[in-house]
Amino acid sequence: MPRRTGWRVCSVPGCPEFSDRGGKCDDHRREAEQRRGTARQRGYGREHETRFRPAVLARDPICVCPGCPQCSDPDSACARPSEHADHWPLSKRDLIERGLDHNDPKRGRGLCGLCHASSTAREQPGTFGLH
Incomplete structure (x- = not known):
């Protein structure tokens, strides 16, 4: 199945920003990565x-x-x-x-x-x- 391309609205409810990768906009993607923590913080030592x-x-x-x-x-x-x-x-x-x-x-x-x-x-x- 071909991958969809193009801009889409951020998947975070209420966020009007667009993403060319789908899912979250860049700001919300960064926030999610910070909440996720580093590999060490997640127990991969x-x-x-x-x-x-x-x-x-x-x-x-x-x-x-x-x-x-x-x-x-x-x-x-x-x-x-x-x-x-x-x-x-x-x-x-x-x-x-x-x-x-x-x-x-x-x-x-x-x-x-x-x-x-x-x-x-x-x-x-x-x-x-x-x-």
Whole structure:
């Protein structure tokens, strides 16, 4: 499906500004990013950078998302290069709640950007900045 282009009104209710990227205008996008905090503030610290992410991406250099909705063949694995180390099958939040090590590479999988975005939107809807 082709991507829509052109200017659209900001998605924040009452905001009259326009965005050429869709969603929020530049000011509201900046505000949302500030509320979201840095990766460190969201709990992705040194151990995530040195232990979890490198090990997951080394083990899964190709996206392992089965039945990717972004791919032409939904019955096969994605086959794009992995960019994200995604906590799987439990979310990072669930691992922490259960007292499990969320930086253990066996609790992750490598995903490409599109599959990671789709997975996050599907499994954690409306939680931008809350995980």
